Amino acid sequence: MREYAVVGGGIGGASIAKYLSHKGRDVVLFEKESYLGGCSSTFSHAGFSYNTGATTLVGYEEGREVKEFFESVGFTPRLVPTEPTITIIQGEKITPRHKELDAFVAALEANYSHAKHAEFWRLVHDLCEEFYKMRGYYYSNKNIFAKARSLMSFSPLFFKFFTYLRTDAKSFIKKFYGDVSDEYMKFLDAQIMIVAQAKSEHVNFLTAALSLGYTFGQNYYVVGGFSKLFEEMMSGVEVRTKSEIKKIVPRQKHYELHLKNEIIECKNLILNSTVYDSGKLFESGEIKVFYRKYEKLNNHQSSFMLYMTIQSDADFAHHYQIIEARNFSHAISNSLFVSVSDKNDNEISPKGYYTITASVHTDVRFWYDKAAYKAKKRELEYCLKELISQKLGIRHEQIVHLFSATPTTFERYIKRAQLGGNAIIMQNILPRLPSNDTPFRGLYHVGDSVYPAQGWIGVMLGVKNLQRLLHV
Numbered sequence: 001m002r003e004y005a006v007v008g009g010g011i012g013g014a015s016i017a018k019y020l021s022h023k024g025r026d027v028v029l030f031e032k033e034s035y036l037g038g039c040s041s042t043f044s045h046a047g048f049s050y051n052t053g054a055t056t057l058v059g060y061e062e063g064r065e066v067k068e069f070f071e072s073v074g075f076t077p078r079l080v081p082t083e084p085t086i087t088i089i090q091g092e093k094i095t096p097r098h099k100e101l102d103a104f105v106a107a108l109e110a111n112y113s114h115a116k117h118a119e120f121w122r123l124v125h126d127l128c129e130e131f132y133k134m135r136g137y138y139y140s141n142k143n144i145f146a147k148a149r150s151l152m153s154f155s156p157l158f159f160k161f162f163t164y165l166r167t168d169a170k171s172f173i174k175k176f177y178g179d180v181s182d183e184y185m186k187f188l189d190a191q192i193m194i195v196a197q198a199k200s201e202h203v204n205f206l207t208a209a210l211s212l213g214y215t216f217g218q219n220y221y222v223v224g225g226f227s228k229l230f231e232e233m234m235s236g237v238e239v240r241t242k243s244e245i246k247k248i249v250p251r252q253k254h255y256e257l258h259l260k261n262e263i264i265e266c267k268n269l270i271l272n273s274t275v276y277d278s279g280k281l282f283e284s285g286e287i288k289v290f291y292r293k294y295e296k297l298n299n300h301q302s303s304f305m306l307y308m309t310i311q312s313d314a315d316f317a318h319h320y321q322i323i324e325a326r327n328f329s330h331a332i333s334n335s336l337f338v339s340v341s342d343k344n345d346n347e348i349s350p351k352g353y354y355t356i357t358a359s360v361h362t363d364v365r366f367w368y369d370k371a372a373y374k375a376k377k378r379e380l381e382y383c384l385k386e387l388i389s390q391k392l393g394i395r396h397e398q399i400v401h402l403f404s405a406t407p408t409t410f411e412r413y414i415k416r417a418q419l420g421g422n423a424i425i426m427q428n429i430l431p432r433l434p435s436n437d438t439p440f441r442g443l444y445h446v447g448d449s450v451y452p453a454q455g456w457i458g459v460m461l462g463v464k465n466l467q468r469l470l471h472v
């Protein structure tokens, strides 16, 4: 009987398994794929390596959650700071998102002149600083009393930021500026979308500020790709890759995990599968019913990915966001996030080559129609390739490899089609969200579909919450 089993080696699953192992607990991690990282992984295709989804690491700074976690398990990742964090291209306008506030405001002013910029972005900057200083809150869903107690722990945060929680960000921004152009609003919305997974009219202003302000923190490029980071971090932890858990049977005091040819028993089970998908692992019973209530959180949002290898000696920024006037076909967004490997990172691409990971938001349901699937994929792939080539100055003959992935591809590999976890919209208030614990003895969750949100910062705050709930 194992003390802890973790199902899934994404950011959340790998991190909590590392933590438990570091604390001397008996733990085994099962990952379906041959590499770790899930949405934040690296895979090979035709001899080239690509980051699957995530390309930026944030929160690795003094007093911040990602650094605190890595230090607590004695791990130092190999990182290169990115500056500017993102280069935003909207029509002919190119705006670097500098880490330094005044430098960014000067660049912004040159492109979207407005007397209120300095005041607005100072507010965004300061809200981020104040938010990440807050400590002591946690969230439990074990039972009604634990939930009520945990919600009380948010009261200092709630009172401090009340003004920014009660209005939607779009109204707040319009009122603050007095007048905002449609173009500038699109500039803001594209950035809010990549963090909050929703646009300004659906999120409160605090969420918008945290989304717009994450580039004021130090962002990093991960050398060798994200799966390398996990490989290095997980040294000393029992990890079983190519091990899909097909079924889970709850017993009175333990869980049975069914693999293809084996059954493993564990006292405590931590699922890194999404709450929308975890119910499928249980054949019947109250746990399956429990997951049904979270199906309504599934917004069917996902990503269409374009992966490219180019041969070039040019210099590129690490990350670009290209904002178009209208949504792309078969997508739900007008913005494309493009990440280019570091020129000196020959672990991910050979010298003289770059690998590119580009993503645009789409809806899972656009890809269900099997008859139209291939044509839609080709159309969007072509459109994104042309746009990237044009904006980054890449000639067609420099593209040596190119392919794309849809939500269906993600489902096939990492067993989830919805990506980005729970959007931080105003309706998804905390008591409605799943926590890292459950009402069932020994059953826990971690990852971007549970408290509090997606990305390195969101998932790591969930890992921290889970550490507290596990009392380890």
Ligand SMILES: Cc1cc2nc3c(=O)[nH]c(=O)nc-3n(C[C@H](O)[C@H](O)[C@H](O)COP(=O)(O)OP(=O)(O)OC[C@H]3O[C@@H](n4cnc5c(N)ncnc54)[C@H](O)[C@@H]3O)c2cc1C
Residues within 6 Å of the ligand: 007, 008, 009, 010, 011, 012, 013, 030, 031, 032, 033, 036, 037, 038, 039, 040, 052, 053, 054, 055, 056, 057, 058, 243, 244, 245, 246, 272, 273, 274, 303, 359, 413, 414, 415, 416, 419, 420, 421, 446, 447, 448, 449, 453, 454, 455, 456, 457, 459
């Ligand atoms: C296109 C895109 C770009 C992004 N960019 C960034 C970024 O730049 N920076 C950032 O911080 N965040 C980014 N994110 C968000 C971030 O990648 C995710 O929020 C985060 O990686 C999710 O981690 P997770 O812990 O939920 O695990 P997941 O990534 O969901 O991984 C879960 C793992 O569990 C495994 N698994 C599932 N079911 C089973 C089973 N039954 N048995 C065994 N294994 C199983 C899967 O194979 C997978 O490896 C991006 C996301 C996407 C989609």
